[in-house]
Amino acid sequence: MVETWWGGLLLPPVLVAFAVAGAAFDSVLTARAAGAPARPLRSVVGLLAQRRRRTAAADALLWRGGAIALVVAAVLASAATPLGHHVVGDLSVGVVWFNAMEVVAWAAVWLVGWGSNSAFPLVSGYRFVAQGLAYELPHMFALITAALGAGSLRVGDVVAAQRDVWFVVWMPVAFLVYLVSVPAMAFFRPFDQAAGADAGGGVLAELSGVDRLVFIAGRWLLLVSGAAMAVPLFLGGGSGPLLPGWAWSVVKTAAVLALLVWAGRRFPTIRVDRFQEVAWLVLLPATLVQALFVSLVVVAR
Amino acid sequence: MWRDVVFWACAVLAVGAAVAVFRVDSMARATFALLASFIATAVTVLLLDLAYLGVLVVLMMVMEMVVMAVFMVMYMMNPAGLMPMTMVHNQRGALAIATGVFLLLATGVLVTPWPESAAPRPADPARQLGEALMGDRMPTMIVLGLALFATMVSTVVLATDRGRYDRFGDRLDRDHPHDPTSGGLGR
Amino acid sequence: MDLTAWLLRRTPPCVFVLTTPGGDLVRFAVERVVRERGWRAADSPAEANVLAVAGPRTPDFDQYVERVWESMPGPRARTHITEASEAANALAEAAARMRDVVRQKADSPSPTPRRTASSGSDMEHSASCADHSGHGHHMSDMEMPGGIPMADRGEDRDGLRLDVLHVPLGPALPHWPAGLVVHTTVQGDVIRAARVELLAGDRTSWRAAVPGLVHRLDHAARLLAVAGWADAAATGRRLRDRAVDGATPSGVDGWARRVRRSRVLRWTLAGVGGHDGGDALTRLHGWLAGHDAAVPVDVLPDLLVGTELAAARLTVASLAEEVRAGG
Numbered sequence: 001m002v003e004t005w006w007g008g009l010l011l012p013p014v015l016v017a018f019a020v021a022g023a024a025f026d027s028v029l030t031a032r033a034a035g036a037p038a039r040p041l042r043s044v045v046g047l048l049a050q051r052r053r054r055t056a057a058a059d060a061l062l063w064r065g066g067a068i069a070l071v072v073a074a075v076l077a078s079a080a081t082p083l084g085h086h087v088v089g090d091l092s093v094g095v096v097w098f099n100a101m102e103v104v105a106w107a108a109v110w111l112v113g114w115g116s117n118s119a120f121p122l123v124s125g126y127r128f129v130a131q132g133l134a135y136e137l138p139h140m141f142a143l144i145t146a147a148l149g150a151g152s153l154r155v156g157d158v159v160a161a162q163r164d165v166w167f168v169v170w171m172p173v174a175f176l177v178y179l180v181s182v183p184a185m186a187f188f189r190p191f192d193q194a195a196g197a198d199a200g201g202g203v204l205a206e207l208s209g210v211d212r213l214v215f216i217a218g219r220w221l222l223l224v225s226g227a228a229m230a231v232p233l234f235l236g237g238g239s240g241p242l243l244p245g246w247a248w249s250v251v252k253t254a255a256v257l258a259l260l261v262w263a264g265r266r267f268p269t270i271r272v273d274r275f276q277e278v279a280w281l282v283l284l285p286a287t288l289v290q291a292l293f294v295s296l297v298v299v300a301r
Numbered sequence: 302m303w304r305d306v307v308f309w310a311c312a313v314l315a316v317g318a319a320v321a322v323f324r325v326d327s328m329a330r331a332t333f334a335l336l337a338s339f340i341a342t343a344v345t346v347l348l349l350d351l352a353y354l355g356v357l358v359v360l361m362m363v364m365e366m367v368v369m370a371v372f373m374v375m376y377m378m379n380p381a382g383l384m385p386m387t388m389v390h391n392q393r394g395a396l397a398i399a400t401g402v403f404l405l406l407a408t409g410v411l412v413t414p415w416p417e418s419a420a421p422r423p424a425d426p427a428r429q430l431g432e433a434l435m436g437d438r439m440p441t442m443i444v445l446g447l448a449l450f451a452t453m454v455s456t457v458v459l460a461t462d463r464g465r466y467d468r469f470g471d472r473l474d475r476d477h478p479h480d481p482t483s484g485g486l487g488r
Numbered sequence: 489m490d491l492t493a494w495l496l497r498r499t500p501p502c503v504f505v506l507t508t509p510g511g512d513l514v515r516f517a518v519e520r521v522v523r524e525r526g527w528r529a530a531d532s533p534a535e536a537n538v539l540a541v542a543g544p545r546t547p548d549f550d551q552y553v554e555r556v557w558e559s560m561p562g563p564r565a566r567t568h569i570t571e572a573s574e575a576a577n578a579l580a581e582a583a584a585r586m587r588d589v590v591r592q593k594a595d596s597p598s599p600t601p602r603r604t605a606s607s608g609s610d611m612e613h614s615a616s617c618a619d620h621s622g623h624g625h626h627m628s629d630m631e632m633p634g635g636i637p638m639a640d641r642g643e644d645r646d647g648l649r650l651d652v653l654h655v656p657l658g659p660a661l662p663h664w665p666a667g668l669v670v671h672t673t674v675q676g677d678v679i680r681a682a683r684v685e686l687l688a689g690d691r692t693s694w695r696a697a698v699p700g701l702v703h704r705l706d707h708a709a710r711l712l713a714v715a716g717w718a719d720a721a722a723t724g725r726r727l728r729d730r731a732v733d734g735a736t737p738s739g740v741d742g743w744a745r746r747v748r749r750s751r752v753l754r755w756t757l758a759g760v761g762g763h764d765g766g767d768a769l770t771r772l773h774g775w776l777a778g779h780d781a782a783v784p785v786d787v788l789p790d791l792l793v794g795t796e797l798a799a800a801r802l803t804v805a806s807l808a809e810e811v812r813a814g815g
Binding site: 029030031033034035036037038039042043045046048049050051052053119120123126127189190192193196197198199200201204205206207208209212265266267268269270271273274 | 492495496498499500502523524525526528531532534535537559561562563653655661662663674676677712713714715716717718719720722723726750752753755756796797798799801802
C-alpha cells in the first residue's frame with residue numbers, strides 16, 4: 001500500500017463522484033418507473049435555491065451539527081479504504097476505524113431527528129437507533145470475519161491475504177450480511193424507515209435547502225463508503241487482469257454500489273420492528289458460524 | 302512538536318466539553334457534550350500510538366452515548382431544556398468530592414517516579430499494554446468477561462416485565478407469542 | 489450574473505399535494521402531471537416549492553392550507569385546482585410563478601415560526617401540517633418558553649411512565665385519505681388513543697364517475713407507497729391514470745402478479761391492521777383480485793390503539809376504501 005499526502009485531498013472528490021453517479025443512476029431508475037424523462041441531479045439545483053428554515057424551539061446546534069457530522073464521518077470512514085494500491089492512511093486498525101466512523105451515523109441521524117423538535121423526525125431518529133441495534137452486531141462480525149481470515153485489522157493485509165482466493169469465495173455469509181448492513185447503516189432503501197414516506201420523509205421532514213442537501217449528501221457518501229469497503233474486505237481489492245489496480249477498485253466499487261441502488265428498489269421498506277428478530281436470530285448466529293468456520297480454517301492452515 | 306499541540310488542544314477540548322455537560326440545560330446537549338469530551342480523550346490515547354484502544358473508545362462511546370441519550374430523554378421530565386433547569390445537584394458535596402479526587406490524582410501524577418527509558422517504542426504498544434495489564438492473568442480475565450456478560454443477561458432477565466410465560470402462556474404452549482409488536486419471525 | 493435567478497430557472501418543481509374531501513379525481517390529474525413531467529412529489533412541506541390544493545373548495549379546509557403554506561420555505565407558489573382538466577395549466581403556471589425571481593424575492597416567509605401558545609408547538613405543526621386546535625385542553629395552563637407546553641405523562645404499554653403527546657395525523661399528509669384527521673395521543677411512536685374526524689365535504693359523489701378499477705389501483709398504490717415500495721406504487725399510479733381515461737390498461741395483471749409475489753411485502757404487511765379475519769395484506773390482495781370490501785370507519789380507533797406509527801399508517805392506507813363507507 002502506498003500512502004500519499006495528496007490522497008487526503010483526492011478522497012473527498014472521488015467519494016463525491018461516486019455519490020453523484022449513484023444518485024444519477026437512482027434518479028434514472030425513478031424516472032423509468034414513472035415513465036418520465038430522467039433529469040438526474042436537477043433536485044440539487046432546487047435545494048441550492050431553496051431557503052433554509054427553522055422550526056419553533058429547534059435545537060439548531062444539534063440539528064445542523066448532526067448533518068455535518070454525517071458528512072465528515074462518511075468521508076473519514078473511507079480514509080483506510082484503498083483504491084488499488086493507494087490509500088490515505090493504511091492504519092494498523094483500519095477495519096475498526098471504518099466501523100468507528102460509520103457508527104457516527106447513529107449519533108448524526110438521531111441528532112437530526114431530535115434537533116428539529118418535530119414529531120415525525122423525532123420518531124424517525126429513534127427508528128434509526130433501533131435499526132442500528134439490529135444491524136450493528138451482524139455487521140461487526142462480518143468485518144471481524146474478514147479480519148480473521150487475514151489475521152490482521154490492517155486493510156492492506158486483508159487485501160494481501162486475498163491474493164489467491166477472494167474472501168467472498170469462502171466467506172459468502174459474511175459478505176451477504178455485509179451487503180445487507182451497508183444500506184441499513186446508510187438508512188437507504190429498503191432499510192429507509194428512518195427516512196420513510198410514512199413519516200413525511202422521516203428525519204428529512206423538516207430539512208430544506210442547503211441543510212437538506214448536506215444531509216442527503218452525507219447519506220450517499222456513507223453508502224459509497226460502505227460499498228467501497230466491500231471491495232478490499234471481500235472482493236480482492238484492486239486485483240484483476242489487464243487493468244491497473246485503481247481501475248479495478250473503481251469498477252468493483254461501482255458494481256457494488258449499482259447493485260445496492262438497484263436491489264433496494266425491488267423491495268418495500270423493511271420496518272425495524274420486523275427486521276429486529278431476523279437480525280438477532282438469523283443474521284447474528286449465521287455470522288458467528290461463519291466466523292467459527294473461518295477460525296477453524298485459519299487454525300488448520 | 303505537533304503531538305504537543307494536538308495533545309493540548311484535545312486536553313482543553315475534553316475539559317471544556319466536560320464542563321459544558323453541567324452547564325447546558327438539555328439532556329441531548331449534555332449527552333453529546335460528554336461524547337465530545339470522550340472523543341477528545343480518545344485522540345490523546347491515539348497520540349500514545351495505542352491505535353486500537355483509541356479507535357475503540359470512539360466506537361464504543363458513540364454507541365453508548367446514543368443509547369444513553371435515548372434513556373436520559375425517556376426518563377427526564379424536561380429533556381430538551383425548554384424549562385430552565387440545572388444539571389448540578391448537591392453542589393457543596395459534589396464540589397468537595399471533586400476537589401478531593403482531583404487533588405489526589407494530581408498528587409499521584411506529580412509524585413510518581415515515572416520510569417524513563419531510552420529503549421525504542423515497541424512496534425505494537427497496544428499488545429505490550431495488554432500483556433502488561435493481563436499477562437499471565439489471561440484465564441482470570443476471560444472468566445471475568447464471561448461473568449460480566451452473564452450478570453448483564455441475568456439483570457435483564459430479572460428486570461424484564463414480560464417473560465416467556467407472559468409471551469407463550471403458562472404452559473408455554475402458544476405457537477406464536479403474545480407481543481405488542483411482532484418481531485418479524487414470530488418467535 | 490444573478491446566481492439566484494440562474495438557480496431558480498433550473499429549480500425542478502417539487503409539489504406538495506393537499507386533497508380536499510372529494511378531491512381525489514383532481515389529485516389523480518395533479519399526480520399524473522407531476523409524474524409525467526419528471527417533477528417530484530414532496531413528502532413534507534419543507535421539501536416542497538409548489539403547493540397544489542386539489543378538489544372542491546370546502547369551508548373548514550383553509551386553515552390547513554394556510555398552515556402548510558406557512559411551513560414552506562420558499563421559493564414557493566400555490567394553486568388551487570378544482571377541475572381535473574385544469575391541472576396541467578394550473579401547475580405549469582404555478583411552476584412559472586415559483587421560478588419568478590422578482591416575486592420570490594418579494595415573498596419572504598418569516599424565517600422564524602410564530603412562537604405563541606395559540607400557534608401550538610411545531611411538534612404538532614409539522615406532524616400533520618395541520619390541526620392545532622386539538623391540544624390546548626390537554627395541557628396545563630402553564631406557559632412555557634417558546635410557547636410550547638410541557639407534555640403530559642402516562643403509563644406506557646411496558647409499565648413505564650412516559651411523556652404523552654397529542655399529534656393529529658392528517659389531513660395534510662401524503663398518501664393519506666382526503667379529509668381524514670386522526671387525533672392521536674402518542675407515547676414515542678406508540679398510539680395510546682385515537683379519535684377520528686372526517687372533514688366536511690362531498691366525499692362520495694365523484695366515485696361514480698370512474699370505474700371501480702381506478703379506486704382499487706389508487707388504494708393499492710397508496711398502500712404500496714406507505715409501505716415504502718415507491719417503484720411498485722408509481723407503476724400502480726400509471727395504470728390508474730390510464731384506467732381513468734376509460735381504457736383497461738394492459739399491464740395490470742403483470743403488476744398485480746409482481747406485487748402478490750413479493751415475499752418481503754407479504755412478510756411486512758401480514759398481521760397489520762387485523763380486523764374481521766383480514767389484515768392489510770388480505771385487503772391489498774382483495775383489491776388486486778377486484779374485490780371492494782367495506783369496513784366501517786368507526787373501527788379505525790380500535791385498530792390504531794397500541795400500534796406504532798408505521799403500522800398505523802399502513803392500517804389507514806389499507807382501509808382507504810372503507811373510510812368512504814363510514815363517511
